[in-house]
Amino acid sequence: MLNVMRKHAGSWMIKVILFAIVIVFVFWGVGSFRSREASKVATVNDEMIGLADYRRAYNNLLDQYRKRFGSSLNDGMIEMLQIKRQALNQLIDRTILLQEVKKLDLRVSKSEIADSIMNTEVFQNNGFFDNRRYRSVLAQVHITPEEFEAEQKNVLLSQKLTRIVMGAAKVSEVEARQWYDWKNTSVNLDYVCFKPERYKDVEPSEEEISAFFEKKGENYRTDPTVKVRYVVFDSKTYESAVKLNEDDIVDYYDSNQSDFKVEKTVEASHILFRVDPNADDKADQAAKAKAEEVANLAKSNQDFSKLAKEYSEGPTKDTGGYLGKFQHSQMVKPFADKAFSMAKGEISDPVKTQFGWHVIKVDSVEEASTKSIEESREQIADLLKERDAKNLAYDRVELFYESIFEKEDFVSNAKTADLTVMETELFDRKGPKSLGEERNDFAKIAFALKVDEVSDIQEIGSRYFLIQPMEKVDAAIPQLADVKTKVRTDLVKSIQANKAKADAEAMAGDLKSGKSFEESSNDYKVDIINTGLFKRHSPIPEIGSDSKVSDAAFVLSSAGSTNEMPVQGTAGFYLLWLVEKMTPEADGFEAEKENINAMLLQQKQRTSMQDWIEARKAESKITIEKEYLE
Numbered sequence: 001m002l003n004v005m006r007k008h009a010g011s012w013m014i015k016v017i018l019f020a021i022v023i024v025f026v027f028w029g030v031g032s033f034r035s036r037e038a039s040k041v042a043t044v045n046d047e048m049i050g051l052a053d054y055r056r057a058y059n060n061l062l063d064q065y066r067k068r069f070g071s072s073l074n075d076g077m078i079e080m081l082q083i084k085r086q087a088l089n090q091l092i093d094r095t096i097l098l099q100e101v102k103k104l105d106l107r108v109s110k111s112e113i114a115d116s117i118m119n120t121e122v123f124q125n126n127g128f129f130d131n132r133r134y135r136s137v138l139a140q141v142h143i144t145p146e147e148f149e150a151e152q153k154n155v156l157l158s159q160k161l162t163r164i165v166m167g168a169a170k171v172s173e174v175e176a177r178q179w180y181d182w183k184n185t186s187v188n189l190d191y192v193c194f195k196p197e198r199y200k201d202v203e204p205s206e207e208e209i210s211a212f213f214e215k216k217g218e219n220y221r222t223d224p225t226v227k228v229r230y231v232v233f234d235s236k237t238y239e240s241a242v243k244l245n246e247d248d249i250v251d252y253y254d255s256n257q258s259d260f261k262v263e264k265t266v267e268a269s270h271i272l273f274r275v276d277p278n279a280d281d282k283a284d285q286a287a288k289a290k291a292e293e294v295a296n297l298a299k300s301n302q303d304f305s306k307l308a309k310e311y312s313e314g315p316t317k318d319t320g321g322y323l324g325k326f327q328h329s330q331m332v333k334p335f336a337d338k339a340f341s342m343a344k345g346e347i348s349d350p351v352k353t354q355f356g357w358h359v360i361k362v363d364s365v366e367e368a369s370t371k372s373i374e375e376s377r378e379q380i381a382d383l384l385k386e387r388d389a390k391n392l393a394y395d396r397v398e399l400f401y402e403s404i405f406e407k408e409d410f411v412s413n414a415k416t417a418d419l420t421v422m423e424t425e426l427f428d429r430k431g432p433k434s435l436g437e438e439r440n441d442f443a444k445i446a447f448a449l450k451v452d453e454v455s456d457i458q459e460i461g462s463r464y465f466l467i468q469p470m471e472k473v474d475a476a477i478p479q480l481a482d483v484k485t486k487v488r489t490d491l492v493k494s495i496q497a498n499k500a501k502a503d504a505e506a507m508a509g510d511l512k513s514g515k516s517f518e519e520s521s522n523d524y525k526v527d528i529i530n531t532g533l534f535k536r537h538s539p540i541p542e543i544g545s546d547s548k549v550s551d552a553a554f555v556l557s558s559a560g561s562t563n564e565m566p567v568q569g570t571a572g573f574y575l576l577w578l579v580e581k582m583t584p585e586a587d588g589f590e591a592e593k594e595n596i597n598a599m600l601l602q603q604k605q606r607t608s609m610q611d612w613i614e615a616r617k618a619e620s621k622i623t624i625e626k627e628y629l630e
Contacts, residue, residue, distance in 0.1 A: 039051035041091075047099065054088065061086055097162075101158060112156055115354065123137065166608055181584060185584065186533040189576050194501070198500070222475055224475045227426045229468050229470055234463045238389040252380050263329075264366065265326060265366045266325070266362055267325045268326075269360075269361045270360045271307060273294075273312075275357065290357075308321030313356070314355075334353045335353050343365065344363070397457050407454070410454055446467055450469065453469065508563075508564060552567040559578055562577050
């Protein structure tokens with residue numbers, strides 16, 4: 001079946017924009033697509049984890065965090081998140097999992113591997129596996145089908161073992177009810193809040209500012225920055241210099257005939273009657289009977305589009321079953337074989353695929369052909385102009401690069417060559433804003449160079465760059481004078497927060513000694529505010545979403561109880577007084593029980609899987625190379 005998936009691959013690739021194929025690998029997020037490098041990162045029961053796999057896992061995690069945190073992800077956050085340790089743990093867990101698979105002699109068939117790939121949405125077009133898209137997506141992430149299929153086998157084996165381990169998890173009705181009560185209990189509070197900004201007269205001395213800066217200096221550490229000069233060669237500026245003649249166009253056309261071949265296409269609609277892959281023969285025959293009945297209706301001149309909207313169980317139901325134009329390789333074989341054997345306007349008997357039974361109507365047929373040179377002339381001219389302009393740009397940057405022997409040559413030779421030398425201001429690892437989408441790649445190159453060192457020719461986006469750092473400033477704690485305004489502001493806020501906390505603690509002491517909530521609040525000139533009833537994890541009336549205050553509120557057990565110590569929330573320091581606490585009625589539990597059971601089961605399954613992995617790790621001999629230990 002895997003060979004069937006491959007045999008219709010075309011000579012050109014469809015351009016698709018897809019982020020990553022790693023979505024398939026749910027459990028560990030990376031794949032071992034290349035042979036491991038000799039460098040060893042760790043061993044698990046004498047099986048080596050190589051540097052190539054480690055780098056891939058690390059970069060994969062780093063990309064995930066970059067998408068989550070954007071430009072705020074800096075070196076400090078990377079260290080705090082322990083991404084290196086996370087990557088290594090992923091690989092150790094993965095290795096142990098696959099070792100256990102071997103011990104248990106679990107297996108998957110070739111047809112299971114093929115089915116899992118063909119049912120992966122990213123490889124489908126209009127709900128059907130598209131072999132050309134499959135190969136195109138893999139090519140974009142530099143993976144061969146053979147490598148991907150080998151890794152997919154590991155994924156399926158791991159999933160089998162995971163299902164075995166998780167299968168023991170069960171949820172009792174008592175557990176479900178306890179969770180329902182916990183989630184739906186509501187409380188009504190009176191509270192006071194000591195807000196730092198109420199303490200207005202705070203004037204720190206120079207000595208206090210200096211001492212605060214000395215203590216908190218790390219908070220003001222600057223990011224490393226670099227200032228560079230560069231020249232840029234844009235291929236678009238050389239397009240006017242490109243001279244094409246008829247021979248160039250004819251020669252390209254004759255040499256690349258396969259690029260101008262147009263495969264036979266069929267434009268069709270279908271009505272799908274789904275059949276579960278594990279369904280018995282009775283269910284299969286019932287679906288076939290429905291398909292035959294609808295096929296007869298269509299053949300009796302009933303509107304095919306309306307029949308599809310009424311009966312189809314496929315993703316194209318709402319568009320009347322319309323699939324558009326497609327090539328043979330873009331559909332699963334039984335469907336494609338039938339559609340490509342039909343004439344315009346013909347309606348098929350039911351056709352069986354792994355998705356179920358299909359009734360097909362062919363709307364039009366376009367036979368295979370080859371575009372003439374006249375039809376292709378504009379396309380070829382644009383392609384040759386872009387190619388030759390890019391070559392001219394590269395030749396020019398190469399010539400300039402070869403003329404640079406000393407650091408001073410960068411500027412002087414640029415003037416001689418009538419090139420504009422651009423200079424940036426100091427910029428951080430995000431790169432200079434003026435370069436737009438090219439800024440991040442530009443910054444990576446700039447930070448990797450030494451001062452006065454000239455980069456190799458760098459292709460960024462559609463342009464060529466030569467980059468020379470002029471100045472580098474390391475991350476450092478600045479002089480107090482440079483950040484004094486910010487330091488003073490932070491110190492004032494700190495003093496205000498300490499005063500608010502001290503008064504809140506004093507009031508908490510008064511409450512403990514027997515003073516009433518109302519009397520004590522009057523003493524400290526803070527208003528009592530009532531929240532009304534609210535549930536756990538829902539916004540608190542008058543306060544909003546504040547998990548610390550909410551957690552403290554639900555710890556209170558009986559009316560009239562207060563928190564012994566102030567709670568530091570987002571707006572200040574809170575003291576709470578419980579007015580009432582209400583548990584939910586039983587009626588709502590019955591309505592939510594099924595969803596609660598499913599959610600708790602999922603949690604238990606995850607926990608049982610992690611516990612199982614940890615137990616296997618405890619039994620394993622794991623050695624981590626010294627440089628990879630945190």
